[in-house]
Amino acid sequence: MYRKLILENGVRLVTERIPTLKSVTVGIWVNAGSRDEQPAQAGYSHFIEHMFFKGTTSRSATDISREIDALGGEMNAFTTRETTTFYVKVLDQHLPKALDLLSDLLHRSKFAPKDIEKEKQVVLEEIRMVQDDPEDLVQELHTGQVMGRHPLGRPILGRATTIGALRRQDLLDYVDARYQPQEIVVAVAGSFDQRALERTIAREFGRRRPSSQQSHVRRAPDLLGGVVMQRKQLEQVHLCIGMKGISAGHPDRYAAYVLNSVLGGSVSSRLFQEVREKRGLAYSIYSFLSGYSDGGTITVYAGTRQKEVERVLDVIRREIRRMAANSITRDELKRTKDQMKGSLMLSLESSHSRMNKLAKDEMIKGKRTSLDDMTRAIDAVTSKQMERVAQELLDEQAMAVTGLGPLSARQLQLSR
Template sequence: MINVAELANGVRILTEHIPHVRSVAVGVWVNVGSRDESQRLAGISHFIEHLMFKGTEKRSAKDIAEELDAVGGHLNAFTTKEYTCYYAKVLDEHFGLAVDLLSDMLFNSLFDKKDIDRERNVILEELKMYEDAPDELVHDVFAGTIWSGHPLGRPIIGDEKTVQELTREDLLDFYNKYYTPGNIVVAVAGSFDREQVMEALTATFGKLTGQGNERLLTAPEPARQVVCRYKDTEQVHLCIGTPGLALDNEKIYVFQIINTILGGGLSSRLFQEIREQRGLVYSVFSYHSSYHDSGLFCIYTGLSKQNVRAALELVIKEIYDIRTNGVQARELQRAKDQLKGNLLLSLENVSTRMSRLGKSQLYLGKVVSPDEIVRRIMAVSDSDIRELARTMLNPENFCLASVGPWDDGDILREILNQA
């Protein structure tokens, strides 16, 4: 059972008790990410996330690293385009320690200048790491291609110039603006006593003060273009795709099934046709990312440059086929069962349940039950798929981005003209 409460200061708390486990996951979800940054401050949300681990008045950075390790727990954080999450997973008997540690990090971090300068160097090394990972870098290049000039099109980590120029005053101003009660959701899933949970969270998060900031969303205007970034690598890394659906769109489950059938696993059309039948690639898959007011559908593959044309022709062929002919009853049922299985199996993990609570509250203001999700997945029909595919998957609107030793930017237009 999921319980929802709101503290007097506006912090929202969601709890889900799971009696048959010994662990508990606690996540603090802050409603701020890279889309809330100006160009000058690009990467500041991610920078602040790093600084939360660098020490407080009562804990050094080493203390923060050691305290949950000492009891077999796990502590981490991540930044996305629209939110930042700090989370811990521990045995139920150490729940109080996890809450104390997370709240101390979030509200008492020192932002010491030496730590800021040291962590700046760490992030610059992280940027170099991404530059050496073209299979990851290409997804940022693709987002920047389709949403050029919009914050959603910028890398979460920022760039070398912005990271170098961020000051302590910048960091504190941004932190004070967004790390406020109305921007925070605390999600707890696993084994716990709810009275003790509420008592502990009220004593820590209930002390937080500050006024919230309403997020002013400006939806990105998608571009249709091709961007080839030369890099001396063995493979060409390609992303091709189009705008998708926002997370609250009623057709999101139809699109999930389309994505699953096209590139969502080993049995998908793209994997079977391009890798298994033709041997053109090692990796090929698709994904759909959703945000508050927009989405992104992408097909990725890594391959030798002499195979690019053949692989892209097969991708476009499958797109046209699903738009024109829909899907077979057998593959539709398989996709439904795959999504159902993935969802229900994931719920055996308390961290996944906690993440589901936090993200759903931030995006939807409610938590949709697994039964409701399954019901909506199972209700999708072939006509739903054809209708949405005709609307959303128009190859004429596709963008292409690549990283590697290939720069034939005209190839997409040539393939579409021949299709």
């Protein structure tokens, strides 16, 4: 059973009670991510996520770890370009302790100077890890290429210079500005008592008064095409090919999901079958959608031998061109719809996945989309809609190509 409650200070509570489960997952979602940072603040959102686990006025970092372990639970956090999330999954009997812990982290973290200096080194190592992972690195380079100077193009982790220069007061000011009650969604899914939960949430999260300052305003991105290459001594060349996508809440999103699945979103997709299975040109090739509140992208990734770069790009472009011209077959449409509905149902079998869906629905649309609504929307995708969406999104002239590895600019230029 779904319920939504807005506290007096603006914090939104969205819940789905599932009595058949023994677990419950609580997520604190903040409408602030890397795109909301100024250039000199690059990496603050992610760094703050780390600092919330480094000790509060009543718990040390060790106390926090031991407490969640003693409950047999799971606690973690993640930062995206638009949100920062903290969550705990526990047995339903431990929900009050989990809420007390999350409230303590959110409202009473110390941000001790010595912990900040130590965590700078941890985050700098995290940045170096991306530099050492070519698949991650080429996708980061590609995002920067497509988004240009827009904040969505900056790395979520920030840059070594901004991380090294940050100060405690900078972080506290950022939290004060971005972690306003009206920007927070508390999502709870699993087994719990509704009335007791609402009382606890009001007590733990309803006390902070909202600020009178205006919420941050986001600017929609203008996507860029072209070719970018970075030479690096690697065993493979890593490629990203990007095109225009759609926003997370767009009316055509289900058609875009179908389009991506047929193009490269599964092992039965056209790109996987053509590039890997038929020609053996790559071990890893796939496509994915990135949807934001005001725009999005479709990206194809492939890793291949240096001598096969032109062939791989030619096959990818040919499949994109063919799909833009002819969309997909009726058999592909039916098969992909069935696959999407099956994956959707399987993905929502845990309290954690239900919590994620509750929060995303609220942050994107301000209301819940039921499983029945989603399956009906998938079924409603038509061949005519697919043709239109394919023509709108798969624009070869606006394509962006990013290459990383032992290659020459000529290889990428000739492929265009």
